[in-house]
Amino acid sequence: MQEIENIFPFLVILPIISFLYASVGHGGASGYLALMALFSFAPEFMKPTALLLNLFVAGISFYYYFKAGFFNKKLFLSFALASIPMAFLGGTIEIDASVYKKILAILLVFAILKMLNVFGKEKDLLKPVKIWQGLLVGSFIGFFSGLIGIGGGIILTPLILLLHWGKMKEAAAVSALFIWVNSAAGLVGQFTSGVSLEKSSFILVAIALVGGVLGGYYGSKKINNHRLRYILAFVLLIACAKLMFT
Template sequence: MVVVALIIGLAMGLFGSGGAILTLPSLIYFLGIEDKVAIIGSLVVVGFISAVTAIPHLFSKTTNFSALVYFAPSGIAMSFLGAKIGSFTSSEIQISVFALLAFLAAIKLLMQPNLPSTNSSEVKKLSLVITGGIVGFFTGFIGVGGGFLIVPSLILLANLSIRAAAATSVVIILLQSIVGTAAYALYSPDYFDQLPWKTLMVIGVIASVGSLSGVVLSRYLSQTLLSRILGVLLILVSTTLLYTKLF
């Protein structure tokens, strides 16, 4: 589990996403945690990792606050609604939606042409607000940080480089994870009370070490390579989850 936690953190540091994509399956398959509890636990772990990962990005001024202002508020509001609905939805539906969205995000990333290494001044403000709300809803509904949806959205709508998108994403993930966790605590107290807090904190600490390493490593890798790796990772995880749930 130590190795898995390091990989989870490395993904967050490199891509600004991928934490929940690996955390959720790991809690279910490696630790044998019940699906619904794992969904909530994934939010806790990803929120912890994103809090740590956001620190070096803020100091290096990589975070794009312009995109953050348009994307985050609607996302935070809708993540609470998504978590409320998710608390009354079967875990099979939640995980299937998670896998499907991850697969679609992967296809979109892999179909993109080579990505620029610098940010463009063109920002689709209304699209960011709308997309932020949609992503926020699914973040709460499927119990993940949502970085695998946030990063492609910031690249495509705010014209950010993947490094800036990753840095901005972890701040949004932190805010949405806090709201989503609070919503599950309110609407699913029985499952929330079953959270293995010590285990989640250990995973969070180990993953944070990997995450900080990923932030440093991302400075030496090309934008296009990072986006392609993320796309392949999303396809592998989503198809595995869909296969195990459907067959």
């Protein structure tokens, strides 16, 4: 890992982010990328490391939500069948660092709005996902997940809730596994294009897992994280501005 000044605050904030994201069924890649951007990590380190962190944190989150009985296999497959190959394709593509930062900044807006509960509120009346809807949504989110280095949960979860395809906990469980498979496909795609992981990435995994385990457990038990969500949204907002204007 590159030399970073004042790395201690980064290591303290990392498990907090994994805790918050795991509590709502997410892997946290958008948060990790935002945090790494704030600390001026190199883009070539950020992308594969964020996907690696996603694999572990989203996997832990899915385990707890699945165990609690919230997983909807049919809903998951509606999106995953198209997203997996598209995430692999996105992972093989390298883009200019400045373009990467702008796209990431735009996607972070979804994370900020989600954390503030601006959209994506639960409804009692649910609608089935049509085949073409699942394929279209899965393809779009999967491709950009692999391209940017996220799992896609920050986009999928709000869509599930906005379009009344599932309830809150159900969306969290589906998103957790969706994030896992997209992250795996995107990472494999990066490996085939010559990208490699640094040993320090696995150290970050160990630190993030502390928050991920706690977040997945308490999130599936109806924890209330409103104050912490606002803090995380503020951090993401700062990172979004940094990415967009630097």
